Amino acid sequence: MLTRSSKSEAFNSMKEFLKQTGGYAIIDGGLATEFEKHGADLNDPLWSSKCLLTSPHIIHTVCLDYLEAGADIIASASYQATIQGFETKGFSREKSEYLLRKSVEIACEARSTYYDKCKATSSSSDIVDDKILKTRPILVAASVGSYGAYLADGSEYSGIYGDLITLETLKDFHRRKLQVLGESGADIIAFETIPSKLEAQAFAELLDEGDVKISGWFSFNSNDGVNVVSGDSIKECVAIAEACETVVAVGINCTSPRFIEGLVLEIAKVTSKPILAYPNSGERYDADRKEWVENAGVGDEDFVSYVEKWMDAGVSLLGGCCRTTPATIRAIHKRLVTRRSLFSSS
Template sequence: MHSFPYHNIVILLKQVHLDYLEAGANILITASYQATIQGFESRGFSREESETFLRRSVEIAVEARDEFLEKCSKASADANQEKTNFKNRPILIAASIGSYGAYLADGSEYSGDYGEEVTLDVLKEFHKRRLQVISEAGPDIIAFETIPNKIETQAYVELLEECNIKIPAWFSFNSKDGINVVSGDSLIDCASIADSCVNTVALGINCTPPRFIHDLILSICKVTDKPILIYPNSGESYDAHKKEWVASSGVSEEDFVSYVSKWHEAGASLIGGCCRTTPNTIRAISKVLQGA
């Protein structure tokens, strides 16, 4: 391996996963959203090293789950257990696969504009080995996240079939107008393509301002009877040039959580947070849903 603080990164990643579990999370999403073989190789890592990093993203999440469940077992005799989140519960590991735009790191996952040269075949070739490696690492589910357009949705669906992937998957889109996905493609069309895939067990929206979520849930409900998941961002905007989030119409943690009951009533059964949300957000969401 190249000389960089790999061990420290593993410790930090595991602690982040544990923080979310202790806040009440039922699903851990692996730290692989922007991790690609092509990206690692461009930084001088070998193909073998790159694939190892992808596998480890899943393994670290699994290790965090095991450690948390061990804490739960030790806490089971504690009379105050009901006052904590150290309670045995189903915890799934979702292996994150970010869009082609996330690899480009130019903000195009928020526009869906990859250019005419990026065809369906180009996208399939880009994602194929990454999908295979992550699937073989043993996650409970594949999370296709921040999908910005119809062509990438189709690429994922075809790859799942062609690679004979047996693991269930969820498809999560992003929107900037509350109607379509960010490319301008119809959300209903994209969701219909994803819904047709035999691997699909949930459909939804992520990394989208909270104010758009309610209407997007209603749109997805028109084309599927599968569970709907939503995990919005804070409502802030990503500046691709500065590579940072900037204040715009962001909402406070309290305002974010105030939407949760409405989203649940509209049809969302899996609710969480994306960029610029924290374990405190998950803790508050968990509290609301437990009282629903």
């Protein structure tokens, strides 16, 4: 079951949400690049979460940009935000937990701003100045990155944490953050860029403990189109999500668009849950240089050319990850018009 904040619509499950959105839902795109476009300096271990301290107005603006581009789900700026990371910066436990809650509050406020803009428009059209202004179900997802995201050394793209990191270590690391986000007003927790079966098991066991009050989705990443980045079988990883009752969707993020179709076909063999895909732009992250290698990417037109194949393979929640933009999401929205019409008429 999805537990909702008072500002969101009531939904019984992800499948019910998808019925409300015409069979397909759009997830937002990358945050960090957009924050930088608006002037944020993210040269910090906190990465995009630094904006919670320095420029929350930018987070609000970017969330609103994605909603106006057609996103049905927006994520909080909490992927790299952890209690341990904030404490390393000198903040108290109380302040650290406040910042986690604040990440969700900003996204919820952006949703409210968007609904106000929809009501204020005098046009009979849902599109005004190329902005989608349509009152519709919108979910706020509390983003949770892997342990590697906290390390800020690129290890979420390898899943290699060392022999000292065990299942219990990971559970202890993530537990309080999940409890805080579960009570923050978010509609769902997005477990993103999960690099290994071990970390997926840690997340599943934390959800099964019952202290996290909302459901989640699991999203893995791959750099070869066959396995997750640690080398673990994608099917074995998805099986963990399938067995967890409070995981309501499963899929792939931060992976090259060219790998998505094959991975989704494998995922569909293992799960009965809705499948999500929000790839990166196709660029490669250089952990040593701490930057994306641009010459490996694809433009919005090429990115969106994959969308039909992803949906044919079984994807019902789709969007973008690192280096994708509101323009990417707007292009996906345009591609979904026909599919949603066919779903609604069937």
